[in-house]
Amino acid sequence: MAVSNTGALKDIAGTIVLAGAGKMGGAMLTGWLAGGLDARRVVVLEPHPSDEIRALAAKGVRLNPREATSAETLVLAVKPQTFPEAGPMLKPLVGPSTLVVSIMAGTTVTAIEKTCGGMVVRAMPNTPAAIGRGITVAVPAGNVSAAQRATADALLRAIGAVEWVTDEKLMDAVTAVSGSGPAYVFLLAEELARAGVEAGLPAELAEKLARETVAGSGELLHRSDLPAATLRQNVTSPGGTTQAALEVLMAGDGLKPLMIRAVAAATKRSIELAK
Known part of the structure; x- marks a missing residue:
């Protein structure tokens, strides 16, 4: 409540x-x-x-x-x-x-x-x-x-x-989601840049693209009244490049179970620290 x-x-x-x-x-x-x-x-x-x-x-x-x-x-x-x-x-x-x-x-x-x-x-x-x-x-x-x-x-x-x-x-789950959450977003920017380098981009350009993409997307999410799922769908064209990437991220062993495990681990640690 x-x-x-x-x-x-x-x-x-x-x-x-x-x-x-x-x-x-x-x-x-x-x-x-x-x-x-x-x-x-x-x-x-x-x-x-x-x-x-x-x-x-x-x-x-x-x-x-x-x-x-x-x-x-x-x-x-x-x-x-x-x-x-x-x-x-x-x-x-x-x-x-x-x-x-x-x-x-x-x-x-x-x-x-x-x-x-x-x-x-x-x-x-x-x-x-x-x-x-x-x-x-x-x-x-x-x-x-x-x-x-x-x-x-x-x-x-x-x-x-x-x-x-x-x-x-x-409060333990709050700590795991929003308290620790900025680190998850920064990790996303790190790994997106790393993936760009693996795909052939120069490191400096990959870092710039990842940083500005995460920052700009966050600002769009902040300003928009639309749910995150709708904003995601607006970027995704059927059969396009974004859909190909999302099929990997949204697979059964993709981002969803990984994020659930990460937040659960942070919640568990918060409970332990309170004892």
């Missing part, structure tokens, strides 16, 4: 603490400021800030302040493997009504509640967030209010689309 809650960055009250400002945390911060969030209301805790994050401090973002600051909202963007150590250090920032938004893969709502407390929203974004084209799926704990869901939605929507679910068990 999907839950629709939208809010605006300008409506968010209180101090927002961002714990972890690597690629994903940095992308979120950039999106917040571009969306009109007052930089002076953001505290960033990052032991190894990039030059880009340091530059944002000049705009008013408080970077690694000496004194701990209580947070109305705490965004956990640390690496999951560092959370057992970092989590207890962040707990003093969390009050009884603090919203905790986690984008850590494989870290359950219960684990976050035990370590940090607060009202937890668990979210899974993906790397196109770096250009504002991510897709994030979020699930709220039972004690998260509608207003807090709206706050989380606004913060996550700054890096792309957001979908809400009520069943946390879905």
